[in-house]
Amino acid sequence: MDRFQYLLVLGGCLLITLPLEVFGKGVYRQARRTAAAILPVAAVFVVWDLIAIFADVWGYNPDFVTGIGFPQVPFEELMFFVVIPLCGLLTYNAVDTILTYLKRRLRERSAQST
Structure with missing residues (x-):
């Protein structure tokens, strides 16, 4: 179960x-706009991660990641750069x-009372 902790935390954030999503125009309903906001920044941080590694x-x-992904950057870390900004956009x-x-x-109330 330890191997899935990182993914479980990310899943919990999304959940x-x-x-x-019900507020406003939504984030998931504007997929292109959301991708344009998240993917360029995620790409920069993936490169940053690779340099640091x-x-x-x-x-x-390796005890706390699934082992899926690039040899140096686990899938969970790649998802982190998408999930956390997505949660931030939803909250904002x-x-x-x-x-x-x-x-x-x-x-409206102020205008009605005057």
């Missing part, structure tokens, strides 16, 4: 933020939608 700055304990989108709604309601 927790999945309901946030080859420079022996860090590595991954939900908070922005809720705050915009609340501000609009406050302005």
Whole structure:
């Protein structure tokens, strides 16, 4: 079970933020936009990871990864660079939608009371 801990944490992050998709225009419903926001940054961090691994700055304990992926960068690490920003986008989108709604309601109430 230890081999799946990293994947389980990533899955938990996705599961927790999945309901946030209902707010606003959504993140999953704008796949191109989401990919354009995540993939270039993920590519930079994968290169960064490779440099650090080859420079022996860090590595991954094989007991805690599945062994799937590039020889040096585990699948879980690649998914980290997609999942965590995706969760961040879902959270940001939900908070922005809720705050915009609340501000609009406050302005409407303020306009009605004057």
